[in-house]
Amino acid sequence: MIDISDLWLRAHPHLRPLPRHLPLSQEPALHCSACGQDGAFSVIAHVRFGENHWQENSRVICCESCGKWFLPEDSFSQLNGLMPTAVDARLWSRSPSFLNIEPTTRCNFSCWYCVGRQMEQKDITPENFQQVLDNFPSVKTLALVGEGEPLMHKGFFDMARMATDRGIRVVIVSNGSTFSTSNVKKICESGIAYVSVSIDSSDAATFAESRIGGDLNQVLTGMKRLATYRDEHGFRYPRIGLKGTLFTHTQDQLPEIVALAKAHGAEIFESFQPLNPMSNYLPIYPEAQLPALTSEAQSQVVSAIQRDSKAAFAQLESVEDFCIEEGIAYSNSGRPNGLRANCDEEWLYALLSGDVTPCCQIKTPISPNWNLTRHSIDDVLADETYENTRFNLWNGLFPDYCKGCYKIK
Ligand SMILES: C[S@@+](CC[C@H](N)C(=O)[O-])C[C@H]1O[C@@H](n2cnc3c(N)ncnc32)[C@H](O)[C@@H]1O
Numbered sequence: 001m002i003d004i005s006d007l008w009l010r011a012h013p014h015l016r017p018l019p020r021h022l023p024l025s026q027e028p029a030l031h032c033s034a035c036g037q038d039g040a041f042s043v044i045a046h047v048r049f050g051e052n053h054w055q056e057n058s059r060v061i062c063c064e065s066c067g068k069w070f071l072p073e074d075s076f077s078q079l080n081g082l083m084p085t086a087v088d089a090r091l092w093s094r095s096p097s098f099l100n101i102e103p104t105t106r107c108n109f110s111c112w113y114c115v116g117r118q119m120e121q122k123d124i125t126p127e128n129f130q131q132v133l134d135n136f137p138s139v140k141t142l143a144l145v146g147e148g149e150p151l152m153h154k155g156f157f158d159m160a161r162m163a164t165d166r167g168i169r170v171v172i173v174s175n176g177s178t179f180s181t182s183n184v185k186k187i188c189e190s191g192i193a194y195v196s197v198s199i200d201s202s203d204a205a206t207f208a209e210s211r212i213g214g215d216l217n218q219v220l221t222g223m224k225r226l227a228t229y230r231d232e233h234g235f236r237y238p239r240i241g242l243k244g245t246l247f248t249h250t251q252d253q254l255p256e257i258v259a260l261a262k263a264h265g266a267e268i269f270e271s272f273q274p275l276n277p278m279s280n281y282l283p284i285y286p287e288a289q290l291p292a293l294t295s296e297a298q299s300q301v302v303s304a305i306q307r308d309s310k311a312a313f314a315q316l317e318s319v320e321d322f323c324i325e326e327g328i329a330y331s332n333s334g335r336p337n338g339l340r341a342n343c344d345e346e347w348l349y350a351l352l353s354g355d356v357t358p359c360c361q362i363k364t365p366i367s368p369n370w371n372l373t374r375h376s377i378d379d380v381l382a383d384e385t386y387e388n389t390r391f392n393l394w395n396g397l398f399p400d401y402c403k404g405c406y407k408i409k
């Protein structure tokens with residue numbers, strides 16, 4: 001072991017394990033040879049040896065008890081006596097160009113699983129929207145998505161235009177219920193690049209049970225209207241995507257949903273997910289739905305989605321291919337750091353208040369310094385608490401609010 005505490009503290013003293021993080025189930029607590037306690041564990045960092053030999057993704061042992069940082073034997077055995085001279089643990093995405101901002105929490109549906117129905121019903125103000133764009137001049141792709149229906153915002157097309165006029169690519173996720181003739185014309189003329197439509201079931205009655213207030217036929221007709229208007233008027237965009245949520249009673253419906261959506265203009269398969277089991281979502285679910293959240297029920301739905309998604313890619317283009325074609329820097333799944341599941345989303349999520357949260361499943365602002373109406377993106381990214389949160393998430397040291405997320409096993 002080599003003690004690299006001085007190097008670590010010189011480079012980034014604020015990068016430390018959170019005092020309280022969810023237990024690591026995938027690795028036993030390591031023994032710290034300095035203080036003799038069992039509270040040590042591994043993180044990943046780039047380490048420089050000698051003058052210029054950087055060894056990427058080296059394992060570094062950190063002891064929570066004595067606060068020391070060590071390189072274990074296996075991290076330097078190849079280096080012929082060269083000593084570590086620098087360390088860099090900022091390995092997460094440092095220059096995001098994808099921002100997801102919530103336009104509204106209001107909606108014309110009342111899906112029983114939607115956390116947005118319990119949130120304050122509000123729209124982002126035009127001033128705040130403009131401020132966010134001003135504060136994030138390097139943004140290239142803007143997802144107008146949140147816990148509401150984006151098209152319910154009265155200024156939706158003004159916001160889309162404000163962004164496209166700046167050369168920003170706009171994408172949305174919609175419930176697909178408001179694709180009237182006048183709206184499909186506005187969508188095409190606004191230059192929105194991608195419209196993803198959520199469909200939970202291929203059967204109208206089952207659809208209406210989860211998408212309360214929704215009508216499957218109206219959604220499908222609207223999608224078709226959008227695709228037809230776009231094609232007949234020579235617009236290249238929007239490309240039309242498909243996503244949705246599956247439950248135990250609908251887990252085998254994916255092939256039918258894909259076929260139906262494709263027949264009505266869907267071209268891109270985005271993603272299907274099971275009911276979100278995060279602890280901040282649980283209180284909103286009706287009691288009758290709780291059996292669907294047992295780990296057995298969840299893994300059945302996940303397996304069905306994985307199985308049928310493969311076939312879906314034969315029918316529709318994958319969203320990954322679409323992102324590559326369009327040059328969209330977007331990854332939902334993170335880069336594994338080789339130790340345990342972690343969180344390294346290459347995009348930022350902001351609530352309609354402009355508050356950036358660590359991921360789209362966290363709806364409570366964490367720090368006033370992470371607000372894009374008041375601070376520049378560079379200031380948010382450089383904020384020490386923000387960096388420390390990213391460091392911990394990247395290393396799979398999840399805070400309490402991540403409880404229930406599928407990454408935490
Ligand atoms: C929050 S909605 C917002 C956009 C739009 N109103 C819509 O429904 O598509 C985005 C997606 O999240 C999914 N979703 C919402 N709440 C969920 C939950 N608790 N569990 C799983 N998926 C959920 C919806 O099915 C939808 O596909």
Ligand code: SF4
Pocket residue numbers: 107108109110111114115116117146147148149175211
């Ligand atoms: S349509 Fe979307 S925003 Fe509206 S209630 Fe359903 S999930 Fe929530």
